[in-house]
Amino acid sequence: MNKPLLIGSGNRSKARELAELLVALPWTVQSLADLPPTPAPEETGQTFEENAVLKARYYSNHFGMPCIADDSGLVVDALDGAPGVHSARYAGDYGNDEKNNEHLLEALQEVSWHERTARFVCCAVFLAPDGEPHIEHGAVEGHIAMEPFGDAGFGYDPLFVPVGHSRTFGEMSAEEKHGMSHRGQAIAKLCAFLQGLQADKA
């Protein structure tokens, strides 16, 4: 029987993306929605890596199963790296995508297209209970649009135009986004690591 693998994210949109990206793995993926409710851990880390490890450790220990968690966000050069690790609560309330996008557009009101450079970054962690974290990173460069386009994806997707493209992530299919996204890159590396683990044990 396949081993269980928990997706340690209370953000349903992110958990859905992680499940899509892990579909080829010979593990039985479970999300927090399949399990008894538990409060989310406080993200007290100063870096994406600290927060990703903190979340993976919390959920892995709580449910006693191997877990994948990610911490991710948007880094905008003209804002000295903001919203960064505070991306989910940039406008105050946790996970209010619409307000976060409005807040970002306001902050960049005076900034021209050429100076609106930004990147999505993702730190993804695999951790078995009482084990050592395995950490991978991914990043995708782009620009912040002058207004939102599209309603696919989540978070800042309607404002993010990846380099080499003229559409935002909000206007792309999930497959197209996953093929270039920060999360797609980090999880592809984690999948390669997990497939190696599986092969070692075979």
Ligand code: IMP
């Ligand atoms: P986390 O759950 O603390 O990692 O928060 C990540 C936040 O960064 C999300 O709530 C979004 O605001 C933003 N974010 C991360 N990845 C993406 C993405 O793929 N698309 C759009 N926004 C993202």
